[in-house]
Amino acid sequence: MTKIPFQAESQRLLELMINSIYTHKEIFLRELISNASDAIDKMYYRALTDDNITFNREDYYIHIQPNKEERTLTITDTGIGMSREELENNLGTIAKSGSLAFKKEQEIQDGHDIIGQFGVGFYAAFMIASEVTVTSRSVDETQAYAWTSDGTDGFSINPVDKETIGTTIVLKLKENSEDETYDEYLEEHRLQTIVKKYSDFIGYPITMNVTTQQPKDEESDDMVEVVETQTINSMIPIWRKNKSELTKEDYEQFYQDKRYGFDTPLDHVHISVDGAVRYDSILYIPENVPFDYYSKEFEKGLELYANGVLIMEKCSDLLPDYFSFVKGLVDSEDLSLNISREMLQHDRQLQLIAKNIKSKIKSQLKTMQKNDRERYVTFYESFGRQLKFGVYSDFGMNKKDLEDLLLFYSSHEEKYTSLLEYIDRMPEEQTAIYYATGESVQRIKKLPQTEMVADKGFEILYLTEDIDEFAIKMLENYKEKPFQSVSSADLDFNEDQEETNDDFKELFNKMKEILGNKVSDVRESKRLKSHPVVLAADGEITIEMEKVLQSMPD
Numbered sequence: 114m115t116k117i118p119f120q121a122e123s124q125r126l127l128e129l130m131i132n133s134i135y136t137h138k139e140i141f142l143r144e145l146i147s148n149a150s151d152a153i154d155k156m157y158y159r160a161l162t163d164d165n166i167t168f169n170r171e172d173y174y175i176h177i178q179p180n181k182e183e184r185t186l187t188i189t190d191t192g193i194g195m196s197r198e199e200l201e202n203n204l205g206t207i208a209k210s211g212s213l214a215f216k217k218e219q220e221i222q223d224g225h226d227i228i229g230q231f232g233v234g235f236y237a238a239f240m241i242a243s244e245v246t247v248t249s250r251s252v253d254e255t256q257a258y259a260w261t262s263d264g265t266d267g268f269s270i271n272p273v274d275k276e277t278i279g280t281t282i283v284l285k286l287k288e289n290s291e292d293e294t295y296d297e298y299l300e301e302h303r304l305q306t307i308v309k310k311y312s313d314f315i316g317y318p319i320t321m322n323v324t325t326q327q328p329k330d331e332e333s334d335d336m337v338e339v340v341e342t343q344t345i346n347s348m349i350p351i352w353r354k355n356k357s358e359l360t361k362e363d364y365e366q367f368y369q370d371k372r373y374g375f376d377t378p379l380d381h382v383h384i385s386v387d388g389a390v391r392y393d394s395i396l397y398i399p400e401n402v403p404f405d406y407y408s409k410e411f412e413k414g415l416e417l418y419a420n421g422v423l424i425m426e427k428c429s430d431l432l433p434d435y436f437s438f439v440k441g442l443v444d445s446e447d448l449s450l451n452i453s454r455e456m457l458q459h460d461r462q463l464q465l466i467a468k469n470i471k472s473k474i475k476s477q478l479k480t481m482q483k484n485d486r487e488r489y490v491t492f493y494e495s496f497g498r499q500l501k502f503g504v505y506s507d508f509g510m511n512k513k514d515l516e517d518l519l520l521f522y523s524s525h526e527e528k529y530t531s532l533l534e535y536i537d538r539m540p541e542e543q544t545a546i547y548y549a550t551g552e553s554v555q556r557i558k559k560l561p562q563t564e565m566v567a568d569k570g571f572e573i574l575y576l577t578e579d580i581d582e583f584a585i586k587m588l589e590n591y592k593e594k595p596f597q598s599v600s601s602a603d604l605d606f607n608e609d610q611e612e613t614n615d616d617f618k619e620l621f622n623k624m625k626e627i628l629g630n631k632v633s634d635v636r637e638s639k640r641l642k643s644h645p646v647v648l649a650a651d652g653e654i655t656i657e658m659e660k661v662l663q664s665m666p667d
């Protein structure tokens with residue numbers, strides 16, 4: 114038997130592949146299952162044009178089987194198979210994708226189901242296998258062939274017997290070494306977990322013979338081992354189902370299954386877009402702040418699937434920072450992936466999806482704010498801070514997107530109000546949106562500054578968080594109404610302007626002398642009622658902001 118060497122380039126590429134393209138060894142299974150699924154899809158496409166082939170969905174499956182004694186893992190599919198030439202060309206040449214060629218040849222317009230395109234996925238098998246044997250019989254032939262390689266210098270191809278059309282891949286697992294063990298890929302449970310993680314929504318059943326303990330018979334307590342063939346994957350992803358078929362409980366169950374959080378989500382959106390870019394998405398607004406949310410460890414992002422196959426667990430490009438609390442996933446057929454599938458090309462499609470998602474989240478939150486205020490307040494108490502950071506950061510670039518989502522605690526009925534609600538209540542003569550800052554609502558209410566504004570019958574927003582006033586300053590105004598701090602010196606209702614009484618001048622000069630550079634001026638005020646004196650701020654920075662700025666590290 115002759116051994117055909119890999120081409121020199123291929124050999125170097127192979128080393129690179131095995132050692133560096135993938136970060137997780139476990140993805141070898143995803144790649145082999147994806148290939149098997151592609152091969153079955155090809156049968157389906159063939160059946161469309163070939164009258165000799167009928168395609169009954171029930172006949173098609175992918176079977177995986179570990180064998181501990183032999184240290185092998187076998188993956189069998191009932192797909193289109195490969196001829197001798199195809200084995201040589203598709204598996205012997207790295208970066209040659211038979212699947213891509215198939216899509217082109219058949220001019221399949223709608224071939225989005227077929228996953229393969231780079232011609233490297235198969236080689237991931239060599240990350241865990243010391244020898245790989247691919248036995249395949251093509252739909253066009255009666256003779257089957259076996260392709261064998263140790264992944265280092267070449268491969269051999271020999272005729273073998275195989276009754277059925279399709280492909281069987283036997284992986285001889287590498288021996289354990291000091292820093293690496295491979296035994297986990299022989300464990301039924303581990304294999305099930307990997308399939309669930311990456312390939313749960315492959316459209317054909319992925320089966321495995323699973324050993325379970327069952328009572329010997331109805332009466333006895335004796336347990337016996339029973340082996341039964343189970344389908345591991347759920348095949349149809351919840352996001353491809355019709356919204357009308359799904360209940361709130363289904364979505365909550367999915368949130369729990371996915372371990373997006375330990376809480377029950379406050380709300381979800383299910384999106385199916387079929388336009389310039391096609392995608393499905395389910396997004397959740399959590400109820401509770403994740404324990405690590407405000408730490409450096411927290412990673413925002415959505416799960417990203419390419420056509421039902423998980424390619425990234427946290428795709429951060431899909432969410433702006435101010436919506437970093439959102440959990441969920443996106444599945445799209447239209448992504449241009451790079452070869453490792455673990456990195457995406459920063460492409461237009463992804464940007465379009467991100468933009469779309471951003472506006473969906475926004476409108477979902479707006480609806481909640483309007484229709485279910487109690488729930489929205491729960492949300493806001495968890496994540497409002499993040500929205501205010503969003504207003505303030507990026508030089509206020511996103512402020513228009515976020516201003517309607519903000520709530521502030523208000524003197525009106527002493528509860529949260531949106532800015533829109535505030536200005537809707539404004540009396541005609543009121544020209545500004547008033548706010549007061551302080552450590553707590555109680556303390557703000559005691560401030561002399563608030564008294565006069567309140568006396569006018571004007572509503573005041575009570576800002577108690579550090580970020581509040583920074584966000585307000587960034588907003589500048591809302592629907593053309595400027596924000597006005599009750600403690601700023603130029604706050605006047607055209608009453609402070611009168612000339613200071615000469616009798617006081619001397620007193621004020623004395624006061625200034627005593628206070629030195631602690632104050633810039635001492636003036637008469639007409640806005641005090643029950644308080645004898647008030648500290649007023651000159652210019653843009655208020656006293657509260659100054660406190661925050663001073664407490665910040667340089």
Ligand code: ADP
Pocket residue numbers: 144148149152190192193194195203204209210211212213228229230231232233234235236280
């Ligand atoms: P890709 O899937 O990106 O094309 P792979 O390296 O995963 O690249 O596979 C290379 C090629 O080998 C595939 O395009 C396909 O033509 C062929 N192939 C791999 N596995 C199978 C299989 N189970 N059945 C039929 N053909 C296969």
Ligand code: MG
Pocket residue numbers: 144147148228229230232233234235
């Ligand atoms: Mg592939």
